[in-house]
Amino acid sequence: MRKLMVATLLAGATVATPVFAQDVGPTFTGPRVEAILGYDRTGAGSDVDNDNGHDDQKIDGLLYGVGAGYDVNLGSAVVGVEGEYTDSTAKSSRTDFSDQFGFGRVKQGRDLYIGARAGILANPATLVYVKGGYTNTKLDVLAGDTNQETDTAFKLDGWRIGAGVERAINANTFAKIEYRYSKYEDAHINFANGATSDEFGIDTDRHQVVGSVGWRF
Template identity: 30%
Template sequence: MKIKLALFTLLLASGTSQPLAAQSFEGPYVGAQAGWTQNKLGRVETDLGTARVNSSKDAVAAGIFAGYNIRPADRIVLSGEAGVLFGFDDRLTRSYKDAVATINPEYSFDLGVRAGYLVTDRTLVYVRGGYENVRASVRLLDLEGPRRGKDNLDGWTVGGGVERLLTQRLSARLEYRYSDLGGSGSKFERHQALAGLAWHF
């Protein structure tokens, strides 16, 4: 009798856990993330003029994100995701000849897609790509006099990571991103390593 009861309990557990596993990484989610950012700037064309920074700086970034997962196939996950990241102590300043240039990437918006594969029912490995826009404060001091203002620097971003379900609703992720926010003779590259937690609805 005890053996039959144990077998019945095992079958019942496996039967109820399978639908939950099938529903993992489906639907909307929101989350928070933080990590390391390295901004590498060269000659940057801004609305105020040319800023010759030619420097890089490591900093901390933190923000929030939201997205939606779909499962077009058994182990394939596709996602649309948007997020905002705030930079801390990432101001870059460079003095050269008779000029001083300062650029402070205050925060950024990103909009992209993810394509992933479930190596287990709870572990997703993915790549991502999309658009990123950085809102920066700019200060220039040269022969034309002092100038200060805001500018939008945008470009593309690619990356990848791994996400693991901790519970049926909560997941943790580790992710790397590379962004190119230059163009038209500008150089603004960004490397990021981010850790995040997401809540799935």
């Protein structure tokens, strides 16, 4: 009788194991959304020397926003596409027209990003990845000695690369940390009256260190 009970329990466990496994969905695959928070710094590029002892060499602040993407788990590797909408508290600290950031007295505005990423699974719950894509950001022009926006803005086009680590908390939630570098090389001005300038070349760098918490569907 005892042997019969043991055999019955073992058989039940064999049948139940696949059922339990189905309840835990695969990680790092499918659509995802996330909240983003981190450090943001924009400054002159390597081809620009604006260190005159007066002007702001950089503007930095808090980056915040949302992101979405879609990943495909290939087994030991993951590939995907993603997009972001972020904003920032960074702005020029100078109030004198003679002492300005490279674009004048400005506030970092919204940033749009679309790109792709690829990575390898360091273990079943940890993804190490690199990323790259297109970024378009805005610098809102401020009145010289106030924080009032003038409805004039610089629009900057560039590219972004980065790397990060994502950790699956469970089948649906995840957290990640990453570093991103953006290079802006083209810009135009949107004036308050609705006119737009011709495009002109620039050399502007942006560095970000961000953390994200998200949900995978």
